[in-house]
Amino acid sequence: xxxxxxxxxxxxxxxxxxxxxxxxxxxxxxxxxxxxxxxxxxxxxxxxxxxxxxxxxxxxxxxxxxxxxxxxxxxxxxxxxxxxxxxxxxxxxxxxxxxxxxxxxxxxxxxxxxxxxxxxxxxxxxxxxxxxxxxxxxxxxxxxxxxxxxxxxxxxxxxxxxxxxxxxxxxxxxxxxxxxxxxxxxxxxxxxxxxxxxxxxxxxxxxxxxxxxxxxxxxxxxxxxxxxxxxxxxxxxxx
Amino acid sequence: xxxxxxxxxxxxxxxxxxxxxxxxxxxxxxxxxxxxxxxxxxxxxxxxxxxxxxxxxxxxxxxxxxxxxxxxxxxxxxxxxxxxxxxxxxxxxxxxxxxxxxxxxxxxxxxxxxxxxxxxxxxxxxxxxxxxxxxxxxxxxxxxxxxxxxxxxxxxxxxxxxxxxxxxxxxxxxxxxxxxxxxxxxxxxxxxxxxxxxxxxxxxxxxxxxxxxxxxxxxxxxxxxxxxxxxxxxxxxxxxxxxxxxxxxxxxxxxxxxxxxxxxxxxxxxxxxxxxxxxxxx
Numbered sequence: 001x002x003x004x005x006x007x008x009x010x011x012x013x014x015x016x017x018x019x020x021x022x023x024x025x026x027x028x029x030x031x032x033x034x035x036x037x038x039x040x041x042x043x044x045x046x047x048x049x050x051x052x053x054x055x056x057x058x059x060x061x062x063x064x065x066x067x068x069x070x071x072x073x074x075x076x077x078x079x080x081x082x083x084x085x086x087x088x089x090x091x092x093x094x095x096x097x098x099x100x101x102x103x104x105x106x107x108x109x110x111x112x113x114x115x116x117x118x119x120x121x122x123x124x125x126x127x128x129x130x131x132x133x134x135x136x137x138x139x140x141x142x143x144x145x146x147x148x149x150x151x152x153x154x155x156x157x158x159x160x161x162x163x164x165x166x167x168x169x170x171x172x173x174x175x176x177x178x179x180x181x182x183x184x185x186x187x188x189x190x191x192x193x194x195x196x197x198x199x200x201x202x203x204x205x206x207x208x209x210x211x212x213x214x215x216x217x218x219x220x221x222x223x224x225x226x227x228x229x230x231x232x233x234x235x236x237x238x239x
Numbered sequence: 240x241x242x243x244x245x246x247x248x249x250x251x252x253x254x255x256x257x258x259x260x261x262x263x264x265x266x267x268x269x270x271x272x273x274x275x276x277x278x279x280x281x282x283x284x285x286x287x288x289x290x291x292x293x294x295x296x297x298x299x300x301x302x303x304x305x306x307x308x309x310x311x312x313x314x315x316x317x318x319x320x321x322x323x324x325x326x327x328x329x330x331x332x333x334x335x336x337x338x339x340x341x342x343x344x345x346x347x348x349x350x351x352x353x354x355x356x357x358x359x360x361x362x363x364x365x366x367x368x369x370x371x372x373x374x375x376x377x378x379x380x381x382x383x384x385x386x387x388x389x390x391x392x393x394x395x396x397x398x399x400x401x402x403x404x405x406x407x408x409x410x411x412x413x414x415x416x417x418x419x420x421x422x423x424x425x426x427x428x429x430x431x432x433x434x435x436x437x438x439x440x441x442x443x444x445x446x447x448x449x450x451x452x453x454x455x456x457x458x459x460x461x462x463x464x465x466x467x468x469x470x471x472x473x474x475x476x477x478x479x480x481x482x483x484x485x486x487x488x489x490x491x492x493x494x495x496x497x498x499x500x501x502x503x504x505x506x507x508x509x510x511x512x513x514x515x516x517x518x519x520x521x
Contacts, residue, residue: 103453103454106453106455106496106499109491109492109493109496109500110455110496110499110500112490112492113484113487113490113492113496113497113500113501114500116484116487116488116490116492117479117480117482117484117487119488120482120487120488121480121482157431160427160431161424161427161428161431162424164413164423164424164427165418165419165420165421165423165424167417168417168418169417170413170414170415170417171414171480173413173414173416173417173423174410174413174414174504175479175480176413177409177410177413177427177430177502177504178410178479178501178502178503178504179500179501180427180430180431180434181406181410181430181431181433181434181437181502182434182455182499182500182501182502183431184431184432184434184435184438185434185435185437185438185441185454185455185502186438186454186455187435187438188434188435188436188438188439188442188454189438189442189454192439192442196335196339197335197338197339197342199339199342199435199436199438199439199442200342200343200346200432200435200436200439201342204435205346205432205435207349208349208352208353209345209346209347209348209349209350209353209429209432210353210425210428210429210432211427211428211429211430211431211432211435212428213424213427213428239420
């Protein structure tokens with residue numbers, strides 16, 4: 001079975017961070033992964049779990065159930081974030097400062113690390129590579145890029161916070177905790193680039209001092225416009 | 240071999256790998272001296288519950304109460320610290336920075352109130368607020384951070400250490416709260432706010448003087464010095480659930496990025512050892 005971007009393939013993975021293909025190539029690569037999704041879905045029919053993560057017809061991808069489903073849910077969100085920052089740095093916005101370029105590259109690498117971590121943990125249970133849809137983002141405009149980044153980071157934080165109680169394994173829960181605080185650090189950084197003092201403002205933190213948490217259904221609705229495939233979370237745990 | 244199985248095997252063979260206290264005896268062995276006294280004075284409630292293995296059905300009420308009182312103690316520390324800092328005329332140099340510290344201090348106060356009411360709603364009794372020595376002098380008022388309220392850089396350094404410790408402390412209890420429903424969610428919702436604070440304090444330090452301090456914890460570097468080594472212990476870890484993150488799957492992920500991509504946990508004894516110098520024992 002061939003995937004366009006399976007682990008260890010000598011494509012993007014083998015290239016230094018600052019010598020990756022142009023955005024045009026990136027989009028070409030991203031577009032191919034839809035085919036990969038179909039291919040993997042077919043292969044997954046050999047799996048033993050029901051429902052099979054990654055199965056589904058057409059553009060729909062089933063995230064699966066139980067802890068595997070939650071890990072796939074996280075994997076999907078990390079794919080989205082990693083793809084976004086990769087695109088941002090392939091062709092940075094106008095007048096990006098060295099400071100912002102450096103830290104956005106840090107964030108990109110963290111998101112790639114998260115994505116590849118989940119891919120590895122999930123093994124054959126992993127959903128296929130998603131195809132991002134960033135048509136609403138103006139990558140040459142700083143505000144457009146950072147506002148989108150803010151949405152992704154805040155959404156990521158709320159997703160992990162909301163998913164914690166759906167994870168049955170204490171080990172996975174702790175691993176999710178190790179990631180969510182880094183997402184929150186990102187969120188606070190991105191927010192400060194847009195507006196000083198907004199790192200934990202009342203749009204994300206309640207009057208009780210609590211951050212936002214969202215159910216998978218809420219999060220999947222928020223990210224749907226950014227993903228070509230439809231993520232089916234109907235088998236995810238709800239309590 | 241499926242990596243999920245590997246993780247489960249680690250968990251079965253070595254419960255300590257989950258960063259949870261693995262037996263009551265071990266804990267009390269580690270809690271010698273002053274740290275032990277704090278455990279017994281500041282955390283009288285539900286302590287035994289902390290050593291029960293989290294069941295699929297979720298933690299017992301006593302486990303939850305013990306963790307909430309542990310969290311409350313840390314929130315008292317942070318809330319008291321910012322309250323003091325905000326009250327010192329001229330300590331925080333700009334209005335922007337004052338407002339940022341005020342936002343953080345307000346959240347810590349809200350966390351105190353939230354935890355107190357949650358503990359009561361569970362039928363527990365909130366621990367009372369200890370007397371603090373923010374110089375880390377254990378009551379001498381002349382610890383390593385003697386200038387904490389007269390020197391802004393020192394104030395920010397202590398703030399960073401408190402926030403990063405808080406993030407790690409909450410995370411360290413997540414596993415014990417597994418299946419804890421709304422209580423777990425609330426703890427996670429506080430945890431990520433602490434991480435936002437930590438990121439902000441680090442950005443403020445970066446702007447002031449420490450250009451090598453990142454919003455995230457890179458390796459175990461603090462930009463503060465050996466006095467806070469315990470707060471950053473093992474933050475340079477790059478192995479997650481047995482998976483090496485450096486260069487994972489052929490991607491160009493550096494040692495620095497791999498360490499920063501995951502925050503680490505601190506156990507209760509580790510945290511108690513860190514906060515001990517900040518608490519006045521009578």
